[in-house]
Amino acid sequence: MLVAEVEHIPAGRLACLIYTSGTGGPPKGVMLPHRAMLAKRQGIAGFIRRLGLPRDACYLSFLPLSHAYEHTVSYLLCSFAMEIVFSRGAERLAAELTDIRPQVVTAVPRLFEVLRARILALVEKQKPWQRRLFERALRLGLRRLDGPPLGALERLEDAVLERLVRRRIQARFGGRLAALVSGGARLDPELSGFFMAMGLPVLQGYGQTEAGPVISVNVPWENNRHAVGRPLPGVTLRIAEDGEVVIRGPLVMDGYWNNPEATAQALRTEGGEVWLHTGDVGEMVGPALRITDRKRDFIKTLGGDMVSPARIESLLMAEPAITQAVVAGEGRPGIAALLVPAEGTAEAALAEAVRRVNGKLSGVERIRHFATVAPFTVENGQLTPTMKIKRRVVLKDHAAKLDQLYG
Incomplete structure (x- = not known):
C-alpha cells in the first residue's frame, strides 16, 4: 500500500x-x-x-x-x-x-x-x-x-x-x-x-x-x-x-x-x-x-586589488597558535585579521604565526594589522550550528576594533 x-x-x-x-x-x-x-x-x-x-x-x-x-x-x-x-x-x-x-x-x-x-x-x-x-x-x-x-x-x-x-x-x-x-x-x-x-x-x-x-x-x-x-x-x-x-x-x-x-x-x-x-x-x-x-566574499582593497579571504583564513587557521580567523580589508589600505588564539598562546607566538603566514602570501595579501578577539560561537551569533563562521556578522560586530587597527 x-x-x-x-x-x-x-x-x-x-x-x-x-x-x-x-x-x-x-x-x-x-x-x-x-x-x-x-x-x-x-x-x-x-x-x-x-x-x-x-x-x-x-x-x-x-x-x-x-x-x-x-x-x-x-x-x-x-x-x-x-x-x-x-x-x-x-x-x-x-x-x-x-x-x-x-x-x-x-x-x-x-x-x-x-x-x-x-x-x-x-x-x-x-x-x-x-x-x-x-x-x-x-x-x-x-x-x-x-x-x-x-x-x-x-x-x-x-x-x-x-x-x-x-x-x-x-x-x-x-x-x-x-x-x-x-x-x-x-x-x-x-x-x-x-x-x-x-x-x-x-x-x-x-x-x-x-x-x-x-x-x-x-x-x-x-x-x-x-x-x-x-x-x-x-x-x-x-x-x-x-x-x-x-x-x-x-x-x-x-x-x-x-x-x-x-x-x-x-x-x-x-x-x-x-x-x-x-x-x-x-x-x-x-x-x-x-x-x-x-x-561575493572577494575583498577589494583601497588600491583596487582583489584578495581572496578564504585562502588567507585557511593559512592562518593551519597555525597551531590560531583557532579561528577572519580577515578584512574591503575599501581599506591593506588586509587586517581578527584572530582567536589557541588557549595559552602568548602575543609573541601569535605574531610569529602571522609572520609565517605572510611569508606564504603575495604583497597585496599580506596581513598588515591583527587583533585578538573572543571566540566565534553559535551563542554570540558568529557561528552557524554547523560551525561555519558568519564572516559578515564577525566584521560587523568588530567594526570598531577594525577602525582602531586602521587608525
Missing part, C-alpha cells in the same frame, strides 16, 4: 522546505521537490555500493538535522539500510567514535580543526622519540599522497610506522571508518592531508542547500585533497566566464519560498535550461571540481 501511494506522488511536488545557514545574509527557505531527493539517492547509490559496507554498517550523525547536509545524508543512508546512531553532542564525539566504531561519518571543517588540535596536544605530551615517530609517519604519509614515491627502505619504514603510529590514531576514530566525509565549507588541503597521511579516509565534498545539497564528492578510489571530486551522476556543471560554478539537473531547487527576487538571481534560464548560479568560484582539475572562493 505504501509503495503504491509513493508511486502516485508527482516528482515535482514539494518534499522539503529547508533554510540556508545564513553565512551570506538572512536565511532563505529552499524549496526542494521529490525529484531532487530521488536524484540525490540515485547519484550516491554507486558510491555506497562500491564502499562494500557490511550488513551492520553504522553511520554516526552529530550535525544538526536542520542543516541540509545532515538532513539529506541521514535519510539517504537510512534508505540503504544503514544503522543511524545520533550523537549526544560534539563534545562527546571523541568517546562515541571509539564506542560506536562507525563506518561512515560526515563532518564540517571546524571539527577537523578541533580534532587535529587535540591529536597534536596529545603528541606534544609524548616522549621526544615518540614525537619523532609521529612526525616521520606524517611526512611519509604525505609523500604517499603527493609524491615523490617512497623508496624500498622508506616503504619498509612506512609499514612499521603504520603499526606503531597510524593504527593508534585510527583507533581513536573507531578503527572501521570507510568514509569520513567533509562538507558545508571548504576543507583546507593541509588539514585534510594531516588526517589522510594518518590513513583516515577523509573525503571532501561540495554542495549547497539549493542543490539538495550534494553536487560533487571525492571517493576513496579517486581522492584528490585539492579538489571536491567529480559531479554526481545527473549533475551538469560548467564554469562561467567569470569563474562562477553553475549547475543544472533534477537535484536543483524550485526556488526560494516567497522570495522571487532571490530566486531570479539564483535560477537563470539559458538556452531553454534552468541553471543554478552557486555564487562559488571554481575550476576543473581533470574530471574533478576545485572550489577557490566565494564570489
Whole structure:
C-alpha cells in the first residue's frame, strides 16, 4: 500500500522546505521537490555500493538535522539500510567514535580543526622519540599522497610506522571508518592531508542547500585533497566566464519560498535550461571540481586589488597558535585579521604565526594589522550550528576594533 501511494506522488511536488545557514545574509527557505531527493539517492547509490559496507554498517550523525547536509545524508543512508546512531553532542564525539566504531561519518571543517588540535596536544605530551615517530609517519604519509614515491627502505619504514603510529590514531576514530566525509565549507588541503597521511579516509565534498545539497564528492578510489571530486551522476556543471560554478539537473531547487527576487538571481534560464548560479568560484582539475572562493566574499582593497579571504583564513587557521580567523580589508589600505588564539598562546607566538603566514602570501595579501578577539560561537551569533563562521556578522560586530587597527 505504501509503495503504491509513493508511486502516485508527482516528482515535482514539494518534499522539503529547508533554510540556508545564513553565512551570506538572512536565511532563505529552499524549496526542494521529490525529484531532487530521488536524484540525490540515485547519484550516491554507486558510491555506497562500491564502499562494500557490511550488513551492520553504522553511520554516526552529530550535525544538526536542520542543516541540509545532515538532513539529506541521514535519510539517504537510512534508505540503504544503514544503522543511524545520533550523537549526544560534539563534545562527546571523541568517546562515541571509539564506542560506536562507525563506518561512515560526515563532518564540517571546524571539527577537523578541533580534532587535529587535540591529536597534536596529545603528541606534544609524548616522549621526544615518540614525537619523532609521529612526525616521520606524517611526512611519509604525505609523500604517499603527493609524491615523490617512497623508496624500498622508506616503504619498509612506512609499514612499521603504520603499526606503531597510524593504527593508534585510527583507533581513536573507531578503527572501521570507510568514509569520513567533509562538507558545508571548504576543507583546507593541509588539514585534510594531516588526517589522510594518518590513513583516515577523509573525503571532501561540495554542495549547497539549493542543490539538495550534494553536487560533487571525492571517493576513496579517486581522492584528490585539492579538489571536491567529480559531479554526481545527473549533475551538469560548467564554469562561467567569470569563474562562477553553475549547475543544472533534477537535484536543483524550485526556488526560494516567497522570495522571487532571490530566486531570479539564483535560477537563470539559458538556452531553454534552468541553471543554478552557486555564487562559488571554481575550476576543473581533470574530471574533478576545485572550489577557490566565494564570489561575493572577494575583498577589494583601497588600491583596487582583489584578495581572496578564504585562502588567507585557511593559512592562518593551519597555525597551531590560531583557532579561528577572519580577515578584512574591503575599501581599506591593506588586509587586517581578527584572530582567536589557541588557549595559552602568548602575543609573541601569535605574531610569529602571522609572520609565517605572510611569508606564504603575495604583497597585496599580506596581513598588515591583527587583533585578538573572543571566540566565534553559535551563542554570540558568529557561528552557524554547523560551525561555519558568519564572516559578515564577525566584521560587523568588530567594526570598531577594525577602525582602531586602521587608525
